[in-house]
Amino acid sequence: MIKISIILSVVLAVLVSLIVLYQAGNRETQSAAQFRADSGYLEAKLSDGVTAYQVSGPENGPALIILHGGTLGSLAYQGYVPPLAKAGYRVVVYDQYGRGFSDRPKAPLSIDLMRHQLRELMDHLQIKQANLFGVSFGGAILARFGAMHPERVLALAYQVPVIEGASVGLTGQLVALPIVGPLLSRFVAIPSIISRGESFGTETEEARRVVAHFTEQFNVQGTERMMRDLLLGDALSNRMADHVAIGARGVRAQFVYATDDPEIKAEQVEAALAHYASPDVHKYKGGHFFSSGKTDELAAKLDGFFQPR
Numbered sequence: 001m002i003k004i005s006i007i008l009s010v011v012l013a014v015l016v017s018l019i020v021l022y023q024a025g026n027r028e029t030q031s032a033a034q035f036r037a038d039s040g041y042l043e044a045k046l047s048d049g050v051t052a053y054q055v056s057g058p059e060n061g062p063a064l065i066i067l068h069g070g071t072l073g074s075l076a077y078q079g080y081v082p083p084l085a086k087a088g089y090r091v092v093v094y095d096q097y098g099r100g101f102s103d104r105p106k107a108p109l110s111i112d113l114m115r116h117q118l119r120e121l122m123d124h125l126q127i128k129q130a131n132l133f134g135v136s137f138g139g140a141i142l143a144r145f146g147a148m149h150p151e152r153v154l155a156l157a158y159q160v161p162v163i164e165g166a167s168v169g170l171t172g173q174l175v176a177l178p179i180v181g182p183l184l185s186r187f188v189a190i191p192s193i194i195s196r197g198e199s200f201g202t203e204t205e206e207a208r209r210v211v212a213h214f215t216e217q218f219n220v221q222g223t224e225r226m227m228r229d230l231l232l233g234d235a236l237s238n239r240m241a242d243h244v245a246i247g248a249r250g251v252r253a254q255f256v257y258a259t260d261d262p263e264i265k266a267e268q269v270e271a272a273l274a275h276y277a278s279p280d281v282h283k284y285k286g287g288h289f290f291s292s293g294k295t296d297e298l299a300a301k302l303d304g305f306f307q308p309r
Contacts, residue, residue, distance in 0.1 A: 025186045028221045035220045036101035044094075046120040048113065049103030053094035053121065057085030062154065063130035064089040064306060067118070067138030070162075070230055071197045073100030073217065076210045077135070079295035080302070087303045089131070094121060096141075097226070100213075104222025109229035111237065114141045115148060122152060131306045133157040136264070136288070137166075137230075140239050143272075147242035150249050157254040157302055160261055160288055163243070163268040166236040176232055185228045190218065193227060199289070207292070240272060247275030254280040254305045256298065258290040280305050 032050070036043075041052035054074075057064075064084055068074050074093040084091045095102040097117055098109045107113055118141065122130060131154045134142035139161020146153050175185045197214040217223055230236065246253070253276045257269045266283075273279045282301060284290045291298055 027219055028223060029219050030221065032101065032103045032220050032222070035217065039101045041095075041101050044121055044124040046117060046124065048107055048117065048120075049097060049105040051094055051097070051103070051117060051121055051124075052101035053092060053125075054081075055090065055092050055125070056081050057090045058088060059090060061088045061090040062306070062308070063092065063122075063125075063127045064302075065092045065094075065118070065122070065127075065130045065132050067132065067134035067141050068093075068096065068099075069136030069138050070166075070236070071136075071193065072210060072214055075100065075213050079206070080133075080299050083296055083299040084303060087299075089303075089306070090127075092121075092125065092127075092130075096138075098223065098230070099226075100217060104220065104226050108233050109226045109235055110233050111140065111144050111235050111239075114235065115144045118145055119149060119152070128152070129154050131155050131157070133159070133302060134161065135159045135291075137162050137236065139163075140236070143239040143242040143246065146251060147245040150246065150251060153251055155252040155254070155306055156246070157256070157305060158269075159256045159291065159298070160258060160264050161239075161255075161269065161272070162236060162264060163239060163272045165238045166263070175228060182228075186224060189231060190224055190227060194218065243272040244275050247277065250277060252280075252305075254282070254301070256282045256284070256301065258284045258286055258288065260285050261288045261290070263288045 036052050039052065041054055044051045044053060066074065066077050066080060068077055073095050077093060081091050081093060096114055098104050129152055132142050132145065134140075134157070136159070139158040142156050142158060143161065146156050175181050175189050177184070194215055198211055253273070255269055255273045257264065257266060259266045273281060
């Protein structure tokens with residue numbers, strides 16, 4: 001009986017220690033509303049929460065919507081806005097739910113939540129059809145949206161898009177474990193995601209601003225939960241069936257990717273673009289973040305592709 005009592009006491013002490021450790025590691029000290037208060041972004045109150053967005057360029061220009069990836073938010077793609085707006089596009093950038101200045105809704109972060117957010121934002125802005133440009137996870141959202149709402153799409157441009165899903169590795173498997181999963185999420189997965197975002201670089205003032213914003217967003221209540229959803233849910237699932245459906249409808253598409261990307265293998269991208277008729281293809285070297293420093297060049301390629309034919 002004494003041994004059992006000692007064991008129970010030890011287990012209880014360990015559990016209490018883990019709870020204290022977990023609470024002490026909580027970095028979420030502000031709401032999404034507080035975070036975006038001085039951001040300069042506009043707010044669209046959609047059915048799942050507030051979406052933060054910006055619109056640039058002529059009001060009557062063809063709409064061009066930019067979708068960021070799973071790590072860096074819309075601030076990382078502001079460099080595309082001036083040249084595309086100057087070219088005559090009505091350029092929209094926005095933060096997906098769970099990231100950046102947008103809300104962290106209670107609904108799990110899924111691929112269809114992201115699709116629904118994009119559709120509602122287009123409705124809010126009274127955009128019937130748009131050119132869509134998505135990077136990495138943004139490319140996966142584009143594929144899902146294009147397959148489900150082809151009537152809303154003028155053309156699609158993918159940059160290093162998630163195609164066959166993304167491997168969450170051992171960290172993702174551990175985060176899924178009961179009881180210890182949230183602890184591992186807070187002290188292993190989230191620091192790993194932050195480290196990945198920081199690999200974007202800090203060589204320029206703009207890059208430092210993007211990385212600082214990216215890191216600060218983890219202070220927003222609900223960010224950790226939604227990042228965990230991103231790892232464990234269907235957001236990063238296989239989108240090849242969507243590409244097959246889009247290609248069968250004859251939607252125009254551009255694919256820009258890195259042949260040495262360790263995250264999105266070139267053969268995956270090439271398998272997807274094979275389903276499109278005469279896709280506009282551009283290959284680079286430089287890994288997943290190859291686009292750093294090439295914004296003007298890539299914006300020119302987007303303009304050349306999106307020009308009405």
